[in-house]
Amino acid sequence: MKNRLLDTFSLHYEKEEYETVVATISRGVVFRGTNLWILIFAIFVASLGLNVNSTAVIIGAMLISPLMGPIMGIGLSLGINDIPLLRKSIYNFLVATLVALVTSTVFFLISPLNDAHSEILARTSPTIYDVLIALFGGLAGIIATSTKQKGNVIPGVAIATALMPPLCTAGYGLATFRFSFFFGSFYLFVINTVFIALATLLTVRLLQFPHSPIKEGSTGKMARRITWIVVVITLLPSVYFGYDMVQRNRFEKEAARFITAEAHFTNDYLLSKKIDAKNKSIVLVFGGKEISPLEIGMIEMQLQKYDLKNAKLEIKQGFAYLAETQGVKQDAQLTLLTQALEEKEKNQQALQIQLDSVKNNRALSEKLFAELKTQYNSIKSAIIEPSVIHTSDSTDQRTFLVLLTTSTGLSKPAQKKIESWLRVRLDGRPVSLVVKQQVQL
Structure with missing residues (x-):
């Protein structure tokens, strides 16, 4: 075998x-x-x-x-x-x-x-x-x-x-x-x-x-010796460069992990980052409120968790950083940063408005359902949501869709009364009322 x-x-x-x-x-x-x-x-x-x-x-x-x-x-x-x-x-x-x-x-x-x-x-x-x-x-x-x-x-x-x-x-x-x-x-x-x-x-x-066979002192023996000397001389620098490459790659990975997990400050956002593995430095540029020395010191302490204790962490902040940079006029830099901050603030405001709208609609629908339930015991559930009615002539109409599920059904006068009441409660906004009787199993 x-x-x-x-x-x-x-x-x-x-x-x-x-x-x-x-x-x-x-x-x-x-x-x-x-x-x-x-x-x-x-x-x-x-x-x-x-x-x-x-x-x-x-x-x-x-x-x-x-x-x-x-x-x-x-x-x-x-x-x-x-x-x-x-x-x-x-x-x-x-x-x-x-x-x-x-x-x-x-x-x-x-x-x-x-x-x-x-x-x-x-x-x-x-x-x-x-x-x-x-x-x-x-x-x-x-x-x-x-x-x-x-x-x-x-x-x-x-x-x-x-x-x-x-x-x-x-x-x-x-x-x-x-x-x-x-x-x-x-x-x-x-x-x-x-x-x-x-x-x-x-x-x-x-x-x-x-x-x-090689004779003692022959040209062939000398060539063989020279060959092995050349091999060793060629090999040694490459070993060093290989080790250096592995170390740099490791530094870049750990620095990226550190930035993702730790580089966060309240009311600030990261404008740019630069990882220099050769010089073992990390430069972070933040926009927003001023970062205190205490906060910077706390984040520097986290470097040890990522085996970056020998790394140099430099945190630059908005306008102070722009004043130091070269190659672009300071006025243009300030304009760019201001625009970025304004854009971020607008986005945050828009998101907050959407969030508030969702919360308000939910609170309103819960309140309306409770009031309807008090007036009509047969109402078992309700869906009350702002919606859009799409038509073939492209004249879309905003409305409140109200879907009521009842145990015994509602008469036409009762439905008209509920519809009028909903318009008053919704400040005159259009209402589309749908009443469905619950199927008894």
């Missing part, structure tokens, strides 16, 4: 011939002629996708790009100790990277659109999660290449590991002199490169590809 389970996960039954795998990867290493032009066109396509913030276009560029070739060549050459292939792979990788950077930089220099859309911003802050994506994507890629069951794995790996967009974003950073964008996106490209190559190296060794 154990052997059968192990056989299920074995890769050796479907393994491609060693010579075929090496030949396939070696062909993809060289960037000359067709491969080079395809790379240039793919860079243009990816840059256009970033420029117009189109995910579909970016995915298309990733499928076109031949950048995986030299990266897998580096991993393969290290795995089988093929120094000539390693030199050729590194050379072509550097050429491809330089061509891609120059192409994307030129594109963004001449492009009239230079806004940093979400597709660009998403590639400027790599983390440990990008390392894992590159590692597992690289493992899937080399296993598919090394076996006969290739399927659609390679295109999927090209999309998942995303080599093209970071390079294009780096070009955008150079073209717009936003060097934080350049370093962040280029670091993501290095992460993808290093860990795809590492995945290739590990898989080649796992599949026991024939490799030359």
Whole structure:
């Protein structure tokens, strides 16, 4: 049973011939002629996708790009100790990277659109999660290449590991002199490169590809040492950035919970909120009456309940806040705030009027029913509600609908008398009286 389970996960039954795998990867290493032009066109396509913030276009560029070739060549050459292939792979990788950077930089220099859309911003802050994506994507890629069951794995790996967009974003950073964008996106490209190559190296060794022994002091041994040094140097910052990302995400969630549950003051309403996870600050702007220092102190004490004791809470109040803000004229700011307060007050008044009307109608109907019951003992129940009569000529008429349920019925004179009495009690408003005799079971 154990052997059968192990056989299920074995890769050796479907393994491609060693010579075929090496030949396939070696062909993809060289960037000359067709491969080079395809790379240039793919860079243009990816840059256009970033420029117009189109995910579909970016995915298309990733499928076109031949950048995986030299990266897998580096991993393969290290795995089988093929120094000539390693030199050729590194050379072509550097050429491809330089061509891609120059192409994307030129594109963004001449492009009239230079806004940093979400597709660009998403590639400027790599983390440990990008390392894992590159590692597992690289493992899937080399296993598919090394076996006969290739399927659609390679295109999927090209999309998942995303080599093209970071390079294009780096070009955008150079073209717009936003060097934080350049370093962040280029670091993501290095992460993808290093860990795809590492995945290739590990898989080649796992599949026991024939490799030359390394002699003491040889170039191959030095290359292996350099490889592991590069892996560690690449990994460490991503671990820090990943930890920082998790902490920021946690801060934002807890701050949002805190605002929803605790940020309430009588006769005040929240105009705006700003959560800055990087600096661990929460800025709340309220409109309404002045909030006392005691109230602010009480809400600050609630930060500990949400594990935000190190957070800085800043509460700004209406006009005082508007006097501090920049970029908009103070008169315009005061007008906007005044309008907002007036609108809120109008809405509250309208709601209060509706509520009072409902309460008054209920009290009136109860009083009328009690008076009718005193006059006519046969009345068992009553519905007395303001209503509207809709007519075919669109002349709607407001009225009081009065539905009486009696045990013995009411004569026509009695109904007319009740109708006249109701008009007097309702200050002359129209009345629509309906009398229904209760069915005896």
